[in-house]
Amino acid sequence: MHPLTYPGLLTALLSSLHLAAAHSIPFEPHKPTPNLVAGTWSVVTANITTNGTTAPAFGDHPTGILIFAPTFYFSELITVDTATLPRFASNNRADGTAAENAAVVAGTIGQIGNYTVASDGTFESDLIIASTFPNWIGLDRNMTALNETLEEGGRFMREMLHDAGTTTRVEILWERVGGWE
Ligand SMILES: *[C@@H]1O[C@H](CO)[C@@H](O)[C@H](O)[C@H]1NC(C)=O
Ligand SMILES: *[C@@H]1O[C@H](CO)[C@@H](O)[C@H](O)[C@H]1NC(C)=O
Ligand SMILES: *[C@@H]1O[C@H](CO)[C@@H](O)[C@H](O)[C@H]1NC(C)=O
Numbered sequence: 001m002h003p004l005t006y007p008g009l010l011t012a013l014l015s016s017l018h019l020a021a022a023h024s025i026p027f028e029p030h031k032p033t034p035n036l037v038a039g040t041w042s043v044v045t046a047n048i049t050t051n052g053t054t055a056p057a058f059g060d061h062p063t064g065i066l067i068f069a070p071t072f073y074f075s076e077l078i079t080v081d082t083a084t085l086p087r088f089a090s091n092n093r094a095d096g097t098a099a100e101n102a103a104v105v106a107g108t109i110g111q112i113g114n115y116t117v118a119s120d121g122t123f124e125s126d127l128i129i130a131s132t133f134p135n136w137i138g139l140d141r142n143m144t145a146l147n148e149t150l151e152e153g154g155r156f157m158r159e160m161l162h163d164a165g166t167t168t169r170v171e172i173l174w175e176r177v178g179g180w181e
């Protein structure tokens with residue numbers, strides 16, 4: 001059935017037009033902000049450079065997904081090779097040994113937050129709402145501290161992270177997965 005022939009919808013449409021006219025709501029065409037970073041991204045490689053020495057940040061086989069949602073929230077988790085994270089002997093997440101807990105903290109990072117894009121749709125800034133590294137909670141980083149640059153027409157995204165006051169630099173190459181939204 002063609003939607004406009006559906007009587008209920010037509011009535012609803014007419015009454016909303018009437019309502020708009022009655023209140024003189026100006027017509028504002030919806031212009032969605034372009035968002036070139038929205039999508040699902042998977043870690044290809046992640047390196048950390050400290051004092052001029054570069055090493056893999058999450059071992060040789062990092063696992064990580066970063067989702068920039070169209071709602072301008074993001075979610076990110078990166079771990080070392082999942083096979084190398086120690087399973088807890090107790091099988092109870094709240095009852096890890098000191099060594100198990102330390103290995104999990106060292107081998108994982110996760111955060112959620114919101115983000116902005118510039119008027120051309122490229123990454124502009126993000127704000128960390130919660131993180132497994134508490135020092136980053138509330139951190140508001142723009143392209144100076146957190147450079148997310150699209151490459152190859154948006155197939156890849158190179159993340160260059162440099163927190164002020166530190167000499168440490170992290171560079172992560174993300175590849176878009178699972179479509180373009
Ligand atoms: C980097 O160099 C500084 C100053 O020499 C030193 O204090 C620090 O421990 C070094 N960090 C690493 C990870 O080697
Ligand atoms: C992100 O969330 C913070 C805290 O709720 C809010 O102040 C800020 O405006 C939000 N930024 C965006 C881009 O949504
Ligand atoms: C980026 O953040 C830095 C540090 O907070 C600030 O000094 C700088 O003005 C910001 N740049 C822009 C373009 O907002």
Ligand SMILES: *[C@@H]1O[C@H](CO)[C@@H](O)[C@H](O)[C@H]1NC(C)=O
Nearest residue numbers: 142143144147148149158160
């Ligand atoms: C971000 O990184 C790209 C690629 O290295 C560079 O061209 C650009 O100038 C950087 N942007 C900022 C704000 O530092």
Ligand SMILES: *[C@@H]1O[C@H](CO)[C@@H](O)[C@H](O)[C@H]1NC(C)=O
Nearest residue numbers: 045046047054056171172173
């Ligand atoms: C990380 O380092 C490896 C080895 O030098 C290199 O092949 C890879 O391109 C680097 N990745 C990033 C994101 O810099």
